[in-house]
Amino acid sequence: MNWLNDNVNLLGLLGAAAIIIITVFVVGKYIKQIKNEKSTGELVGEDWDGIGEYKNPLPIGWSLSFIGTMVWVLWYFLIGYPLGGYSQIGEYNEEVAAYNTKFESKWANPDEQTLLGMGEGVFLVQCAPCHGVTGDGINGKAADMSRWGTELAIVDTIVKGSKGMGYPLGDMPAGMLDKESATAVAAYVFEKIAKAGKSKNSDLVATGEALWPTCAACHGQDGKGMSGSSPNISNYGKPEFVVDVLNHGKKGDIGTMPSFNDGRLTDIQKLAVGKYVNSLIE
Amino acid sequence: MFHWLEKNPFFFAVAVFVVIAYAGIVTILPDFMNSARPVVGTKPYTVLQLAGRHAYIKDSCNACHSQLIRPFKSETDRYGMYSLSGEYAYDRPFLWGSKRTGPDLMRVGNYRTTDWHENHMLDPISVVPGSIMPKYTHMFSNPANIETAYAEAFTIKKVFNVPYDKADMPKLGTYEEATKMALAEAKPIVEDMKSPEVKAAFARGEIKEIVAIIAYLNSLK
Numbered sequence: 001m002n003w004l005n006d007n008v009n010l011l012g013l014l015g016a017a018a019i020i021i022i023t024v025f026v027v028g029k030y031i032k033q034i035k036n037e038k039s040t041g042e043l044v045g046e047d048w049d050g051i052g053e054y055k056n057p058l059p060i061g062w063s064l065s066f067i068g069t070m071v072w073v074l075w076y077f078l079i080g081y082p083l084g085g086y087s088q089i090g091e092y093n094e095e096v097a098a099y100n101t102k103f104e105s106k107w108a109n110p111d112e113q114t115l116l117g118m119g120e121g122v123f124l125v126q127c128a129p130c131h132g133v134t135g136d137g138i139n140g141k142a143a144d145m146s147r148w149g150t151e152l153a154i155v156d157t158i159v160k161g162s163k164g165m166g167y168p169l170g171d172m173p174a175g176m177l178d179k180e181s182a183t184a185v186a187a188y189v190f191e192k193i194a195k196a197g198k199s200k201n202s203d204l205v206a207t208g209e210a211l212w213p214t215c216a217a218c219h220g221q222d223g224k225g226m227s228g229s230s231p232n233i234s235n236y237g238k239p240e241f242v243v244d245v246l247n248h249g250k251k252g253d254i255g256t257m258p259s260f261n262d263g264r265l266t267d268i269q270k271l272a273v274g275k276y277v278n279s280l281i282e
Numbered sequence: 283m284f285h286w287l288e289k290n291p292f293f294f295a296v297a298v299f300v301v302i303a304y305a306g307i308v309t310i311l312p313d314f315m316n317s318a319r320p321v322v323g324t325k326p327y328t329v330l331q332l333a334g335r336h337a338y339i340k341d342s343c344n345a346c347h348s349q350l351i352r353p354f355k356s357e358t359d360r361y362g363m364y365s366l367s368g369e370y371a372y373d374r375p376f377l378w379g380s381k382r383t384g385p386d387l388m389r390v391g392n393y394r395t396t397d398w399h400e401n402h403m404l405d406p407i408s409v410v411p412g413s414i415m416p417k418y419t420h421m422f423s424n425p426a427n428i429e430t431a432y433a434e435a436f437t438i439k440k441v442f443n444v445p446y447d448k449a450d451m452p453k454l455g456t457y458e459e460a461t462k463m464a465l466a467e468a469k470p471i472v473e474d475m476k477s478p479e480v481k482a483a484f485a486r487g488e489i490k491e492i493v494a495i496i497a498y499l500n501s502l503k
Contacts, residue, residue, distance in 0.1 A: 077304060081305065081308060082308040086309075088353055089353055091353075092353035092354065092355070092358075095354070095355050096358075099355055126393070129394075129398070129409055129410055130398055130409070133411065138401075138408070138409055141397070141398075141409065255395065255397035255474070256395035256396060256398075256474065257395070258392060258393050258395055260393075262362050262389075262392050262393075263358075263362065263363070264358075264359060264360070264361075264362055264393070
């Protein structure tokens with residue numbers, strides 16, 4: 001082994017040797033002193049169980065820094081700390097403000113991929129306990145994200161009705177149309193109102209359009225919900241609709257979904273999780 | 283002075299305490315009376331919620347769950363607004379806890395719902411894969427102890443002047459009135475649940491422990 005070629009090892013060994021030599025000398029000196037010398041000097045009056053104490057003058061530098069520390073402590077205890085008012089909440093507010101600034105600059109113009117990633121993160125923390133890690137709704141315990149937002153889900157909504165988002169118009173009644181007409185309306189809503197692409201039943205769009213007035217009574221001719229009386233279904237299945245669900249919560253036939261208005265999610269996080277949910281739709 | 287302290291161990295201990303506790307003394311004491319008052323909107327627990335709280339304590343939920351959100355961004359992101367001391371004004375005892383094997387529950391009422399709690403308490407793994415929280419199936423068969431809860435509410439009303447029966451505060455009334463109100467409060471919860479056992483018991487006028495603890499969890503906001 002050539003470990004002596006290594007500078008660090010060499011220095012280490014030299015240092016060790018130096019320490020050993022110095023230790024031997026110093027210890028030797030003190031042992032000699034203990035053996036030969038008698039202590040002299042003036043004793044302090046006290047006697048602690050037979051142990052006495054010499055009057056040794058304190059080194060000047062030590063005394064000065066000791067007194068300095070005491071003066072500082074008195075200032076700090078009586079004036080600096082109580083009046084300087086450290087506040088934990090203040091520190092929290094600063095932390096949040098700093099984080100928000102950083103967050104906003106970092107995500108000022110997020111691309112699709114970044115948003116999806118953020119959305120997945122939010123989903124796994126906030127939504128997965130109810131909707132399942134894959135968004136499948138865990139055997140009907142919450143909305144199944146792969147089915148929600150599809151044309152089929154619109155058919156379901158028309159047949160079964162919808163409730164619990166707390167819109168001024170209240171609940172959407174069940175059974176307004178039979179399944180066949182519902183399929184046609186769903187095709188129309190999917191293709192023309194939500195503009196979500198080509199419907200699977202494109203041939204039914206015209207039939208659906210003829211039936212649309214049933215729906216327009218509540219959702220408006222353009223499906224935008226008549227300025228907040230009912231949900232804007234021109235967004236149905238899109239991230240914006242998910243944001244709407246998050247803002248309202250929903251107490252439907254499956255169960256209760258809490259609203260997310262207590263500040264845990266920022267607007268951009270809501271949109272991001274909406275995009276992620278959107279990506280789960282099959 | 284120090285010499286004198288050295289000879290008087292008791293005062294020495296007092297001096298050491300003051301020096302060590304100084305920061306706490308100057309930050310906590312001056313505002314103590316003020317911050318210990320209930321925060322606006324904080325209300326005493328209803329009898330049903332108290333019965334749930336007793337189940338919570340009895341089953342040692344506080345061994346794994348804290349109820350104290352510290353002012354750190356990482357915590358407020360996950361659990362919501364940090365806790366204020368006045369929010370615990372009606373907690374006897376408070377259930378801050380000291381260990382988070384599971385998440386904090388201070389504001390769980392904001393983001394979990396009755397049907398979720400039912401699934402989760404019956405079988406945590408069915409909703410959170412890999413959860414190490416135990417099942418609490420016995421809560422679906424044990425009755426909630428409304429009587430003890432009423433006794434506690436009545437006592438703290440008399441002894442500590444907890445503002446039951448005041449304007450905008452929960453009503454307590456007589457025991458008969460309180461049981462009626464507990465049933466009325468339990469009704470919407472039972473309706474949101476699926477368990478036939480719980481529903482059948484409720485039809486007989488019996489409230490199961492699970493209903494009470496869900497009422498309590500939903501009240502944590």
